[in-house]
């Protein structure tokens with residue numbers, strides 16, 4: 807996996823949080839009948855401030871995070 811660059815705002819270490827594809831709970835699907843199944847997401851979060859980027863896949867989230875550090 808591509809290395810995560812430090813946070814562009816505070817320079818702290820970033821972490822990746824991967825949410826695998828899943829169905830939403832029975833309760834939530836009753837509230838929102840049109841809600842599609844979650845296809846999985848990934849978040850890169852700073853450990854020092856509230857900076858965060860999201861992507862459909864870990865690779866996309868990391869690419870987006872690293873792009874912002876340029």
Ligand SMILES: [Zn+2]
Nearest residue numbers: 813816852855
């Ligand atoms: Zn930060």
